[in-house]
Amino acid sequence: MLYGIAATATALLLSVLLTEVLRVPALRLGILDRRRRLAVPLSGGTAVVLATGMVAGLGDRTGLAPLGTGIGRLLAAGVWLAVLGLAADVWRLRWWIPLTGTAVAAALVVPYAETGVVRGVLAVGWIVAVTTAFRGLDHADGLAGTVGTVTAFGVAACAAAELMDGIAVLAGVLAAALAGFLLHNWHPARAGLGSGGSLFAGFVVASAAVFVRAGQGMGAGAGVLFALTAVACADAVLVVLARRLSRWPLTRGRPDHLGHRLRRLGLAPRAVAVLLGGGALGGVLVGVAVHTGRMSGGAVVWVAAVAAVVVLALVRLPVTPVFRPRQRSTEASPQVTERLRVRNG
Template sequence: MLYGIVAAATALLLSALLTGVLRVPALRLGIVDRRRRRAVPLAGGTAVALATALVAVAGDALGVAPLGAGIGRVVVAAGCVAALGLAADAWRLRRWVTPAGTAVAAALVVPYEETGVPGGVLAAACVVVATVAFRGLDHADGLAGTVGAVGAVAVAVCAAAEVMDGLAALLGALAAALAGFLLHNWFPAQAALGAGGALFTGFLLSSSAVFVRAGQGIGSGAAVLFALTALACADAALVVLGRRLDRRPVARGRPDHLAHRLRRLGLAPRAAVVLLGAGAAGAAVLAVCVHTGRLPAGAAMWVAGAAAVLVLGLVRLPVTPVFRPRQRSASASSQVSERLRVRSG
C-alpha cells in the first residue's frame, strides 16, 4: 500500500516535470499540433510513457512490485508503440503504419496459453481497435488524459481483485502519470499527448485488460474490454459514420469528434470534457462490477446502448469547418504599411 502511494506520487511529479521540460524541444523540432490558431507541443506522450515505465521498472527491479509473467513484455511493446507514434508525430508516416505496428505488438503480447489461439487472435484485434480509437481522443484539451486515467484506475482495480499486484501498480503509475500530464493539458492546453502518448495509453490499458481477463471467458472478457474503452469506440464510430454520410474521406481530419459536436451544442470546452469523463467513469464502474461478478456480462449492453444513442444523436449535427485565417497578399500588406506610415507622419 505504501509503495503504491509513493509510486503514484513519483509518477505524477515526474510526468508533470518532464512534460514541462520537453515542451521547448518539441516546439523547436516542430512536433506540434495546431489548436485554436496556436501551436501546442506534443510533449506529454513522451513524459507519460517515460514516467510510467521508469516507476514500473524500478518497482520490479527493487522487488517491491514484481510485474509478473508477461507484463514486462507488455511494457516493452507499449514503449515500442509509443516510439512508433512519436515517429508519426515527427514525420508524416503513412496512415497504415501505426495500426500495422500496433497489430504486431498486440500479437506478440497476448497470453495465448490462457486465451487459446482463437481467443488470442480476437483479443489482439480488440487491442488494436481500442488503441487506434483512443488516439482520436487527443483532439480536445484534457479529454485523452481524463479518460485514460479513469480507465487505468478501473483496470488497476480489476487487477487488484485478481491479486495481480505488479500489474495494478503499473496501471496506478499510468493513472498518476496522466494526472501529472493533465496539469499541462487542461484547457487551454500547454502540451498534448500526441500519437505517441495516446497509442501508449490505449495499448497499455487494453492489453492489461486482456491479461486480467485471460482464461475467464471470451464473452464476458469482451464485455469488460468494451465497457472500459466505450467512449473511445463511440468517438471513432461517430467520426467514421459522420464522414461516410457526408461522403468525405475517413482518414482526413475534421472537427467532428465527440467534444467538437458537444461544443456545437453550446457546452464550454471544460464542461464537454467533464461530461465525457463522467460517462467514461460510469462505463468503467460497470466494467469493474462485471469483472468482479456483481453484474452479469449482459449489463455491458447498457453501455453499448448509451454509446449508440450518443453517436446517432450527434452524427447529423452540423460540423463547423476548421478556421484558417486568410493570408494577406503582398499588395494589401504594402497598402496597410503605407497607411500606417502616412498616419504616423
C-alpha cells in the same frame, strides 16, 4: 500496498515535472500540435511514457513490484509504439504505419496460452481498435488525459481484484502519469499528448485489460472490456459511421469526434472534458462491478444502450469544415497585366 501508493505518487510528480521541463525542447524542435488555434508543444506524451516506464521498470527491477510474465514485454511494446507515434508527430507518417506497428505490437503481447488462437486474434484486433480510438481522443484539451486516467484506474482495479499486482501497479502508474500530464493539458492547454503518448496509453490500457480477462468467458469478457473503454469506443464508432454516411474518407482527418460535436452544441472545452470523463467513469464503474461479480453481465447492455443513443443523436450533427488558410491569389489583375504589357513593349 504501500509501494503502489508510493509508485502512483512518484509517477504523478514525475509526469508534472517532465511535462514542464520538456516543453522547451519540444518548442525548439518544432514538435507541436498545430490543430488547435494556438500550437501546443507535445511534451506530455514523452513525459507520460518516461514516468510510467521509469516507475514500473524500477519496481520490477528491484523486486518490490514484479510485473509478471509477459507484462515487461507489454511495457516494452508500448514504449516502442510511443517512439513510432513520436515519429508520426515529427514526420507526418502515413496513417497505415502506426496502425501496422500497433497490430505487430499487439500480436507479440497477447497471452495466447490463456486466450487460445481464435480469441487471441480477436484480442489483437480489439487492442488495435482501442489504441487507435485513444489516439483519436487526443483532439481537445483535457479529453484524452481525463478519459485515459479514469480508464487506467478501472483496469488497475480489475487487476487488483484478480491479485495481478504487476498489472495493477502498471495501470495505476499510467493513470497517475496521465493525471500529472492533465495538470498541463487542462484548458487552456500548455502541453499536448501527441500520437506517442496517446498510442502508448491506449495500448497499455487495452493490453492490460486483455491480460486481466484472459481465460474467462468470451461474452462476459467482451462486455467488461467494452464498459471499461466505452467513451473511446463510442467516439470511434461515431467517427466511422459519420464518415461513411457523408462519404468522407475514413483516413482523412476531420473535426467530427465527440468533443468537436459537443462543442458545436455550445459546451465549453472544460465542460466537454468533464462530461466525457463522467461518461468514462460510469462505464468503468459498471465494468469493474461486473468483473468482480457485484453486478450481472446485463448491466453492460445499459452502457451500450447509452453509447448508442449518444452516437445516433450526434451522428447527423453538422460538423465545422476543415480549416484551410486562404492562399493569396497569384493571378495579376487586368490593370497590372496591361501596365506590364505596355512597359515591356
